[in-house]
Amino acid sequence: MAFLEHAISLDDLPESTGDGEFKPLPAGWYSATINKASLEPTKDGTGTKISIRYDITGPTHQGRVVFGNLNIKNKSHKAEEIGRAQLGELMRALGLSKLTDTDQLVGGNLSIKLDIREARTDAATGKTYEASNDVKGFKASSDAMPSASSIPSFQKPAATAPKADGAAPPWMKK
Numbered sequence: 001m002a003f004l005e006h007a008i009s010l011d012d013l014p015e016s017t018g019d020g021e022f023k024p025l026p027a028g029w030y031s032a033t034i035n036k037a038s039l040e041p042t043k044d045g046t047g048t049k050i051s052i053r054y055d056i057t058g059p060t061h062q063g064r065v066v067f068g069n070l071n072i073k074n075k076s077h078k079a080e081e082i083g084r085a086q087l088g089e090l091m092r093a094l095g096l097s098k099l100t101d102t103d104q105l106v107g108g109n110l111s112i113k114l115d116i117r118e119a120r121t122d123a124a125t126g127k128t129y130e131a132s133n134d135v136k137g138f139k140a141s142s143d144a145m146p147s148a149s150s151i152p153s154f155q156k157p158a159a160t161a162p163k164a165d166g167a168a169p170p171w172m173k174k
Helices: 077-094
Strands: 028-041 048-058 065-073 109-117 132-140
Touching (some): 065 109, 077 109
Antiparallel strands (some): 048 065
16 A cells, blocks of 8 residues: 555546547557566456557557457367467567467567457347457567567678689688
């Protein structure tokens, strides 16, 4: 617990100027940084998903936050297959060849493709949901750290053959 230096009265605070709603970002590609990644149980408790927080860094809407989930274990074979394919795409975009901890994702820079999920009502529960963003794709960002496989290796140049007149280049003379 942290105590404030002085009490803050509601009467001293301004009225909100916004409507309290967060509209989804327009569909398209955005640069983002992964700020948080954690393992969570799926809604029905029978599977596991990786929940990810993406902080948008550009080209527009800097500072906005988008959340996404990747099913890595699910009773629906199709949902698990899609989630694992998305995880592979995410890992390739970040240059990761192996993932053992969700913390390996945190701090990664990449481009994410956003789509808009329209407002809807869940037929089973009757709960209504506002329109939101879905993360639909991943690719390496120009801001991303290079992976080990993308860093060029430097090899010793091949020795130059002696000149036709028999004289060796200066660096080959003893």
